[in-house]
Amino acid sequence: MTSKRTKLQEDTHFLVLRLLQDNPEMSQRELAAAVGVSVGGMHYVLTAMIEKGLVKLGNFTAAQDKRRYAYTLTRKGVAEKTAITRRFLARKMEEYNALKAEIDVLTQQIDIDAELSPDGR
Template sequence: MVKPISEDVHFRVLRVLNDRPGLSQREIAQELGVSLGAVNYCLRALVEKGQIKVQNFRASDNKLRYAYILTPRGMAQKAQLTGAFLKRKIAEYEALKAEIEAVKNEM
């Protein structure tokens, strides 16, 4: 059974592509610390959903490369995922802060 790609991975891919659309799939995978297959799967899903479009360009070494451009739909999705990401991380931070305080009180 294939594990679905998490919202966090989609968010992180959209975030990276927003800043650097010319990165290769391998570079995206290395930067995010996920597998190349996961990045490929995620990019295909984002293209199918109309959140990114793929454009060809020639790199300086004269090889064909791709640029992954966020569409208006992709920008909107990135904004939504950013809000959800922040909400999750703030909740994690608050829970961790409470746990640290409880451990301090035990000492």
């Protein structure tokens, strides 16, 4: 069974990989704001991804500030993003199905309550 913390970490990695695939020039600050973590936390995530070989760090040549970096997904990073996407989608489908079942039960309960109500509401 996957812990809530592990799911949260995987969701963070999923979002970061997804954002970087489309916007490799995003800064750590921009990524942190988009994902909803601290800049220090984002630095930790990116460092771990670089060490795992998921992301490659390079200079962002179009930037005036040559200290800016581009975070490019490696082949391994693209494969990991695909695997995480599959797990993320499966988890969200389970959540959707559970929510839909709950909505169906509540809708039936409302219908039953309306039939039993003296004023028909």
